[in-house]
Amino acid sequence: MIEVDRLGRTFKVRGTVTHAVQDLSFGIEAGEFVGCLGPNGAGKSTTIKMLTGILAPTSGRLRVAGLDPSRRRTALAREIGVVFGQRTTLWWDLPLKDSFELVRLLYKVDRGVFRRRLDELCALLDIGDFLTTPVRQLSLGQRMQGDITAALLHDPPILILDEPTIGLDVVSKAGVRDFLRRLNAENGTTILLTTHDLGDIERLCRRVMLIDHGRLAFDGTVAGLRAIVPGEDSIEEVVTHLYLSSRRSPRTPPPRPAQDPPSVTA
Amino acid sequence: MVRTYVLLVWTWTRAAAQYPLSFTLMTLGGMVLGGLDVAVIWVIFTNTTTLGGFGLSEVMFLYGAACLSFATADLLFGNVDRISQHIRAGTFDTMLIRPVSPFVQMATDRFVPYRAGRVVQGAVILAIALSHLDVPGDRVWMIPVMVLSGIVIFTAVWVLGSAVQFLLTDAPDLTNSLTSGGATLTQYPLSVYSADLVRGVTFVLPLAFVNWQPGLYVLGREDPSGLPYWLRFLSPAAAAAMALVAALAWRTGIRHYRSTGS
Ligand SMILES: Nc1ncnc2c1ncn2[C@@H]1O[C@H](COP(=O)(O)OP(=O)(O)O)[C@@H](O)[C@H]1O
Ligand SMILES: [Mg+2]
Numbered sequence: 430m431i432e433v434d435r436l437g438r439t440f441k442v443r444g445t446v447t448h449a450v451q452d453l454s455f456g457i458e459a460g461e462f463v464g465c466l467g468p469n470g471a472g473k474s475t476t477i478k479m480l481t482g483i484l485a486p487t488s489g490r491l492r493v494a495g496l497d498p499s500r501r502r503t504a505l506a507r508e509i510g511v512v513f514g515q516r517t518t519l520w521w522d523l524p525l526k527d528s529f530e531l532v533r534l535l536y537k538v539d540r541g542v543f544r545r546r547l548d549e550l551c552a553l554l555d556i557g558d559f560l561t562t563p564v565r566q567l568s569l570g571q572r573m574q575g576d577i578t579a580a581l582l583h584d585p586p587i588l589i590l591d592e593p594t595i596g597l598d599v600v601s602k603a604g605v606r607d608f609l610r611r612l613n614a615e616n617g618t619t620i621l622l623t624t625h626d627l628g629d630i631e632r633l634c635r636r637v638m639l640i641d642h643g644r645l646a647f648d649g650t651v652a653g654l655r656a657i658v659p660g661e662d663s664i665e666e667v668v669t670h671l672y673l674s675s676r677r678s679p680r681t682p683p684p685r686p687a688q689d690p691p692s693v694t695a
Numbered sequence: 696m697v698r699t700y701v702l703l704v705w706t707w708t709r710a711a712a713q714y715p716l717s718f719t720l721m722t723l724g725g726m727v728l729g730g731l732d733v734a735v736i737w738v739i740f741t742n743t744t745t746l747g748g749f750g751l752s753e754v755m756f757l758y759g760a761a762c763l764s765f766a767t768a769d770l771l772f773g774n775v776d777r778i779s780q781h782i783r784a785g786t787f788d789t790m791l792i793r794p795v796s797p798f799v800q801m802a803t804d805r806f807v808p809y810r811a812g813r814v815v816q817g818a819v820i821l822a823i824a825l826s827h828l829d830v831p832g833d834r835v836w837m838i839p840v841m842v843l844s845g846i847v848i849f850t851a852v853w854v855l856g857s858a859v860q861f862l863l864t865d866a867p868d869l870t871n872s873l874t875s876g877g878a879t880l881t882q883y884p885l886s887v888y889s890a891d892l893v894r895g896v897t898f899v900l901p902l903a904f905v906n907w908q909p910g911l912y913v914l915g916r917e918d919p920s921g922l923p924y925w926l927r928f929l930s931p932a933a934a935a936a937m938a939l940v941a942a943l944a945w946r947t948g949i950r951h952y953r954s955t956g957s
Contacts, residue, residue, distance in 0.1 A: 440953060449956075483791045484954055499950075506794035518789040522805070523710060534702045535793045535800075 430587055430619045431457040431480065436489035437643075438475050449475040450643040453489070457621060459586070462613045464634030465623040468672050472643035473623040477591045480621075481511050494587060507536065510580030514592035517576055519564045525575050526560040529582060536583040543582060550578045554608055570601030577608065588612070590622040594629055606632055627664050639668070641675045699795050703803035711807045721809035729762065729816045732882065747886035752827035753914055754884060759821030760838075760906040761881035764845025765874075766813035772802045772850045773810065776871060778857045788954055798854075798945065834913050841909035844930035845881075848905050851937035852877055854945050861948030881905045886919040893920050904933035 436453040439446050450472040457463055467473050478484040479491060482498035482505050491498065494508035511518065519528040533543045551557045554574045559567060567575060573593060580588065593609075594602045610633055612618045624630065630637050630651060637654055639647035647654055651664065658667045711718055736758060740751050749757070778801060781787040786804075790797040825838075856873045877900070885893050885907045896902040903926075911918055912927040 440956070478788070478954055481792050483788050484952070485950060502791060503794045503796075506792055509792070511792045513785075513788075516785050518792070520805075527706070527710060531703070531706055534699065534706065535795050537699075537794075 430459045430461075430494060431455075431621070432490075432492040433476075433480075434490045436476070436479065436486050436491055438472075438479060438484060439487050448643050450479070450486075453640070453643065453645055455638060455645060455648055457619060459619050460613070460617050461636060462609075462620045462634050463622075463636045463638060464630040465621065465638045465640060466625075466627075466630060466668060467623070467640035467646075471640045473640055474591055475643075476640065477511075477589060477621075477623060481505070481509060481589060507583060508585055508587055510583070510585040510588045512573075512576050512580045512588070512590040512593050514573065514590070514595040517564060517572055519572070519575055519579055521565045522563060524561045524563050525556070525567070528564060528575070529579060532579045532582050538583055546582055546584065547578070550581060553611070554578055555604070568601075569596050570598060570604070573597060573601065573605060577605065581612075585618075587619045587621075590620070592623055592625065594624060594626050602626070602628075609633060627668060631664060639671065641672070646671065646675065696796065696799060700799050700803060703799070704806050707803060707806035708808050711809075718807070718809055721807065722812040725809060725812040726816055729813050732762075733758070733820065747884035748919055749884045749886070749914075749916075752824050753916075755820055755824035756828060756914065757884055757906050757910050758882050759817055759819075759824050760841055760845065760910060761817075761878065763814065763817030763821055764842050764905055765849050765878040765881070766810060766817050767842075768846045768849035768853070770808070770810040770814055771846075772853060774804055774806065775801050775853050775857050776874070777801065777804070779860045782860070782952075783955065785955060787952070791949075791952075797949070828914070830913055831915070834915070837909050837913050841906060841913070841930055844909070844934040845905040847934035848901060848937050849874065849877065851934070851941035852900070852902075854941035855937075858941070858944035858948035861952050877902050877905075881907065890920055893922075897922065897926065901933040901937060904930040 433453055433455050436450055437448070438450040439448050441447075453472075453476065465473055465476075475484065479486050480493055480498060482493075482500075482502040485499035493505060496505045496508070498505050519525070520531065523531070529543075529547060532538075533540075538546075551560075554577065556571070556574050556578060559571050559575075562571075564572060564575065577590075577593070588609075590609075594605055597605065606629065609620060609622075613620050613633075622629065622633075635650065637647070637649065637651055638645060639654070647657070655662065655664055655667055658670050661667050661670065736746075736751075736754060739746055740754075744750070746754050775798065778787065781790070781801065781804075787797065787801075790800045793800060821838075830838075852874050856871075880888075880896065881902055885896070885903060893903065897904075897908070908918075908927040909930045918924070918926075
């Protein structure tokens, strides 16, 4: 579904060059649920923007649903749903249901199919109560439910989310997590999300990738991530350890273990 | 693409219709401002009988044509100059993940039809001017050609200015001054300006092809600056060339788009 091969992206800002992503390679199969961790500025959002066709890479090769994202943007749009936790993809001034109508027009979803899908999503995400509220008046949790609904109205096989749980209270967070888990299990939707919330990773993702300084520092199971620091059980401690050790020596990322270490059921 | 454009415009118009008072006020406001422009021309003519060698009806003809082209381009695509706002707010990222050209999305985003007031105004002034002029029947065809070419040229200028904003996100006012400057410039006969400026808007930024050159043909007038006669048939070519340059600049701009770090 997703193939990334030695992907790189640099930014030049007034003479200084930032290597936001460098030499990043991974693959994601259909039906996987992958979580992406990494400290602030690690290059997660830049990677997401390249996968969704917003940014063109400066080096390397990538394919999403068999398409080169930045060159085949319109074709790709039908294959992916995208959610940004930091800002909405909806329209501030419009009621939620008008935003959905605009999304329907943009994706040319048939009216009947659209209504059925919206009913399904409304029931699952429990958004029926605020469909007529302008997006600007929604709480963060409601807005996120609206954003996820909008991203799925055209029934994409891949869903990409950049920090979908940022700022959510525990109840909203549980709702979003539960929905994503069911979407992946029942619908077979391939999901890639970035997060700072280790709970997201532990509860949802069979596979975790850790990005640091634009490079892949770890790619494997949650159990495998835990096994990196022997004797340390809390995933939070393990990740803190990895972040800190990479800050001391940014050029040498921590050793990358075998793809699938023997999994220990937690 | 046209279908999507129309559907999006319709949806936004319906949204705007929920506030009929503000819609009416905005429309009237636009017309009052336009009316002031006309008043200026009137005042000039109370003191002299010609402007740059042209009589009142001829000036109104040129003014009406420029106004109609500009207002139509503004109504249909004027929103495109909000690009630096969209880039800074991150909404441009969102447009790039939709299966519709970001150009169409931007043109229709928060579309409000109040600019239609100025389109009507331009059309009315043009009609009045024509009723006072004796345009020979075999020259009338040039009038729609002229208005259409004008719409394309103004739109292209906007798109060019917007494309520049991909690279210089801090220069949002450039597009504005370029287009409204262009609109003001074309309101008067070009013969009131210096020869260098006339040459500039003929051969560099081809605003002379919005109404001046084809207008000379419709009015059957000599070119006061003595440029070749065949230039007055070149509006469609100038419009096509501008559209091509603008489209290339736009593509280049999107390829260099770098989003915002947050
Ligand atoms: N549009 C941009 N212009 C300049 N630098 C950027 C831009 N986007 C990201 N960066 C830089 O690239 C690096 C990675 O950023 P980002 O991908 O947003 O990290 P993350 O999402 O992991 O926090 C940071 O150093 C950031 O400042
Ligand atoms: Mg980020």
